[in-house]
Amino acid sequence: MPKYVYDFAEGNRFMADLLGGKGANLAEMSVMGLPVPPGFTITTEACRAYLATGAAPDGLAAEVSEHLHRLELSLGRKLGQVDEPLLVAVRSGARFSMPGMMDTVLDIGLTDDSVAGLAAWSGDERLAWDSYRRLVQMFGTTVLGVDAGYFAAALRDAKQAKGVDGDLGLDAGDLRALTARFKDIVREHAGREFPQDPREQLDLAIASVFSSWHTDRARTYRRAEHIPDDLGTAVNVCAMVFGNLGDDSGTGVAFTRDPATGAPGVYGDYLPNAQGEDVVAGIRNTLPLHRLADLQPRAYQQLMDIMRTLEGHYHDLCDIEFTIERRKLWMLQTRVGKRTAAAAFRIADALREEGLIDADEALRRVTGAQLAQLMFPRFGDTERAPIATGVAASPGAAVGEVVFDSATAVQRAEQGAAVILVRRETNPDDLDGLIHARGVLTSRGGKTSHAAVVARGLGRTCVCGAESLTIDTEARRFTTADGTIVAEGDVISVDGTAGAVYLGELDVVPSPVVDYFEGRRPADRDDLLRAVDRIVRHADRRGRLEVRANADTAEDAHRARLLGAKGIGLCRTEHMFLGDRRVLVERLILAADDAARKDALAALLPLQRADFTRILEEMDGLPVTIRLLDPPLHEFLPDRTQLTARVAVAKALGQGDTQEDLLRAVDRLHEQNPMLGTRGVRLGLVIPELYDLQVRAIAEAAVARVRAGGTPRAEIMIPLVGDARELEIVAGRARAVLASVAAESGVDVPHEIGTMIELPRAALTAGRIATTARFFSFGTNDLTQTVWGFSRDDVEGSFFPVYLAEGVFTASPFETIDREGVGTLIDIAVHEGRAARPDLELGVCGEHGGDPASIRFFHEVGLDYVSCSPFRVPVARLEAGRAAVGNTAVDSR
Numbered sequence: 001m002p003k004y005v006y007d008f009a010e011g012n013r014f015m016a017d018l019l020g021g022k023g024a025n026l027a028e029m030s031v032m033g034l035p036v037p038p039g040f041t042i043t044t045e046a047c048r049a050y051l052a053t054g055a056a057p058d059g060l061a062a063e064v065s066e067h068l069h070r071l072e073l074s075l076g077r078k079l080g081q082v083d084e085p086l087l088v089a090v091r092s093g094a095r096f097s098m099p100g101m102m103d104t105v106l107d108i109g110l111t112d113d114s115v116a117g118l119a120a121w122s123g124d125e126r127l128a129w130d131s132y133r134r135l136v137q138m139f140g141t142t143v144l145g146v147d148a149g150y151f152a153a154a155l156r157d158a159k160q161a162k163g164v165d166g167d168l169g170l171d172a173g174d175l176r177a178l179t180a181r182f183k184d185i186v187r188e189h190a191g192r193e194f195p196q197d198p199r200e201q202l203d204l205a206i207a208s209v210f211s212s213w214h215t216d217r218a219r220t221y222r223r224a225e226h227i228p229d230d231l232g233t234a235v236n237v238c239a240m241v242f243g244n245l246g247d248d249s250g251t252g253v254a255f256t257r258d259p260a261t262g263a264p265g266v267y268g269d270y271l272p273n274a275q276g277e278d279v280v281a282g283i284r285n286t287l288p289l290h291r292l293a294d295l296q297p298r299a300y301q302q303l304m305d306i307m308r309t310l311e312g313h314y315h316d317l318c319d320i321e322f323t324i325e326r327r328k329l330w331m332l333q334t335r336v337g338k339r340t341a342a343a344a345f346r347i348a349d350a351l352r353e354e355g356l357i358d359a360d361e362a363l364r365r366v367t368g369a370q371l372a373q374l375m376f377p378r379f380g381d382t383e384r385a386p387i388a389t390g391v392a393a394s395p396g397a398a399v400g401e402v403v404f405d406s407a408t409a410v411q412r413a414e415q416g417a418a419v420i421l422v423r424r425e426t427n428p429d430d431l432d433g434l435i436h437a438r439g440v441l442t443s444r445g446g447k448t449s450h451a452a453v454v455a456r457g458l459g460r461t462c463v464c465g466a467e468s469l470t471i472d473t474e475a476r477r478f479t480t481a482d483g484t485i486v487a488e489g490d491v492i493s494v495d496g497t498a499g500a501v502y503l504g505e506l507d508v509v510p511s512p513v514v515d516y517f518e519g520r521r522p523a524d525r526d527d528l529l530r531a532v533d534r535i536v537r538h539a540d541r542r543g544r545l546e547v548r549a550n551a552d553t554a555e556d557a558h559r560a561r562l563l564g565a566k567g568i569g570l571c572r573t574e575h576m577f578l579g580d581r582r583v584l585v586e587r588l589i590l591a592a593d594d595a596a597r598k599d600a601l602a603a604l605l606p607l608q609r610a611d612f613t614r615i616l617e618e619m620d621g622l623p624v625t626i627r628l629l630d631p632p633l634h635e636f637l638p639d640r641t642q643l644t645a646r647v648a649v650a651k652a653l654g655q656g657d658t659q660e661d662l663l664r665a666v667d668r669l670h671e672q673n674p675m676l677g678t679r680g681v682r683l684g685l686v687i688p689e690l691y692d693l694q695v696r697a698i699a700e701a702a703v704a705r706v707r708a709g710g711t712p713r714a715e716i717m718i719p720l721v722g723d724a725r726e727l728e729i730v731a732g733r734a735r736a737v738l739a740s741v742a743a744e745s746g747v748d749v750p751h752e753i754g755t756m757i758e759l760p761r762a763a764l765t766a767g768r769i770a771t772t773a774r775f776f777s778f779g780t781n782d783l784t785q786t787v788w789g790f791s792r793d794d795v796e797g798s799f800f801p802v803y804l805a806e807g808v809f810t811a812s813p814f815e816t817i818d819r820e821g822v823g824t825l826i827d828i829a830v831h832e833g834r835a836a837r838p839d840l841e842l843g844v845c846g847e848h849g850g851d852p853a854s855i856r857f858f859h860e861v862g863l864d865y866v867s868c869s870p871f872r873v874p875v876a877r878l879e880a881g882r883a884a885v886g887n888t889a890v891d892s893r
Helices: 013-031 044-053 060-075 115-122 125-143 148-162 172-190 198-214 216-225 277-281 289-295 297-314 341-353 359-364 368-374 406-414 428-436 450-458 512-517 527-542 554-562 573-577 579-590 594-618 640-652 660-669 681-686 688-707 724-745 760-764 780-788 800-805 819-836 852-861 870-885
Strands: 005-007 039-042 088-094 105-108 233-239 250-257 264-272 318-325 328-336 391-394 397-403 419-423 439-442 461-464 470-472 477-479 485-487 491-495 500-503 546-550 568-572 623-627 713-718 752-757 775-778 841-844 865-868
Touching: 005 013, 005 060, 013 039, 013 044, 013 088, 013 233, 013 297, 013 328, 039 060, 044 198, 044 233, 060 198, 060 233, 088 198, 105 125, 105 198, 115 125, 125 148, 125 172, 125 198, 148 172, 198 216, 198 233, 216 428, 216 800, 250 289, 250 297, 250 341, 264 289, 289 297, 297 318, 297 328, 341 359, 341 368, 341 527, 359 527, 359 870, 368 527, 368 852, 368 870, 391 450, 397 406, 397 439, 406 419, 406 428, 419 428, 428 450, 439 450, 439 491, 450 461, 461 491, 512 527, 527 870, 546 554, 546 870, 554 594, 554 870, 568 573, 568 865, 573 579, 573 594, 579 594, 579 688, 594 623, 594 688, 640 660, 681 688, 681 724, 688 713, 688 724, 713 724, 713 775, 724 752, 752 760, 760 780, 760 819, 775 819, 780 819, 819 841, 819 852, 852 870, 865 870
Parallel strands: 397 419, 419 439, 439 461, 546 568, 546 865, 568 623, 623 713, 713 752, 752 775, 775 841, 841 865
Antiparallel strands: 005 039, 039 233, 088 105, 088 233, 250 264, 250 318, 318 328, 391 461, 397 491, 470 477, 477 485, 491 500
């Protein structure tokens, strides 16, 4: 029979898959000898067994009893004991930190019979009744499913009746009456009495933690963070310690470095005379952690020593929760802390400089997604005065219309609006709104509040604790200190770096990191740019995959090279035939005789040659893969419906030129499904002169570059090949054109001819195709469409949300490569192609080339390069290096 329960002292931090992140770190601190309240962890295996059957697995209850008995013996008190009751806290703890999981339930074991015993043991009747009302409230909401609003309304009524603003204004009598009201709410809305059996409280709380794995908000967070659905959560049962025993007690959250900036120092929040959840809930504004040095110097110094110990032990930023119970410090949790993108780079580089980690580990500590965040624009200088200021909780520049609840945030975002979620404080039920919002603004809480922690994890801009704002969620508005009213739908700008809020839309300017990559700002300008420079350069040294760019113009090519691209992996020539040039292609396609066709080709040739000359100049010495014309014919023809109408009108009016010949030509070329019709290599076979023109333009541009002293490296890519014979025919004509240009110019034009693998048949017959092709470039966008039978333009906005919600896939296959389907075909093509041609060059040019998870796959499968849009080149460079050094052992999600 598997072991389902571990005492804290039985585990360690490397057992997170079994004990969850929280349980593994509690075990690690216990083994280190730090002051952790005793307790035990129920494993993720038990959760998975419970979710599979709907009941606790055999043996679990007995194991819980055994470990509970050990806990009772160690403390000399029992759960349910009337005079000196043992109380416990029950917390969820999955492998990865998940804001969507079940809220903590404190004070389990407290009953009508034992509340007086707690008062006697603590010497504080108010503490006893405050703990009991918290238990009924938390248990009612979290375990029994009662709407939290009923409890909040009752608490509000109690404070109004007393004439006080905060919970601390309620005395023992007030809290006793409030507890009775809370129990009435449980009876009315849960259909049962609040349980008076302490073991029943514990068992129900454990089952609720298991069940919370499948709550909507947990699923939402897992989808957003790409966390697997089958991990399950552990349950941590810990002896209660009390931070609400008076002014010599309290609770807090601390970070070993600033999670917003990465700067070293003392960062965190502290609340005197408070329970643990009060800090993260943001219901009272906290004191900065350094104030603890004045309030409780001994506990403060001990906390500082422990923080240094933990950072040295974990070699990373640590996020710590602690409670002080009558001047005694207790450690309730530590974990590798969530941090902003800027902090991630600064901390990784600082730890490397301090010798705690090496350069490879520094590279593992950052992600492409974080680098992409740093490349987003920021607010420029403004003379406009902010309407409010608060805590700079999560950096960035966010502009959007104000909304006051999560549901509206989701609704407006799905309608295409940019929104800012404004709340007094957020709670786990706001997760969906936080995901959909561009930014978050709260009037309460600090850097460790729920809003701040979740916003940093999601990469959202956040300002917390803007106390001057009066937020009225019922009236759907907030009021500033000077009386300005901002209603729902009004636009505000939130600066999460400065902690400022502005009315209206501010202008944004390029990110300093983009300025650095594009050469407008030196890396030694500040510590963030130095960190980015060092880490990305190390990624370049370690990466095996080369990073190229998808670029169709000389301007795109220039920017891509500035951003570090080692060539162009996809130059789409169809973009060169739009605008004024489209009529020339139309003439070519509709030409009635050879003379008309030659005229159209003669007009197109110098235009194409100029395009390619400029691009080859920008990428001199680097490979430039040019894809021959690929779009369906209909994109270059008049719209059939509009043309039919014009012909009918002309005939009705008796006009001479009715364009009937043109209509007949369009009808002749009309296709029901043009994306699977005459395009790509098929176009080259049907109208070979068009591909001949493009190959000649490429060759003549290369000749011009050679004569100018350049080193052109043009590669010609033939698209949509499904059979080796197609490629043989078109490649043969291309070589004949290249030979002709070489003979005419006296310049031997270097070239490679290859193909795009974007059809399943091409992947399955890659060995035969490789006998002609010198390179493969996987067109993963079209390959995904053909493998799945999806039309990307049609499906992403229709049934994809259902597929994601139901777990058909955890991420869109157009964003992250489908390893099982598309990935298998790529793997086959790689092995078959290289078996036929060992020196076959392999790359990818779909947008997957800039996706971090996909880049890891391309590294594993053995590709030579990835190609992506210019803006994503730095991200791809970083991820290519990370793929080479492997995954880190510590995950800060």
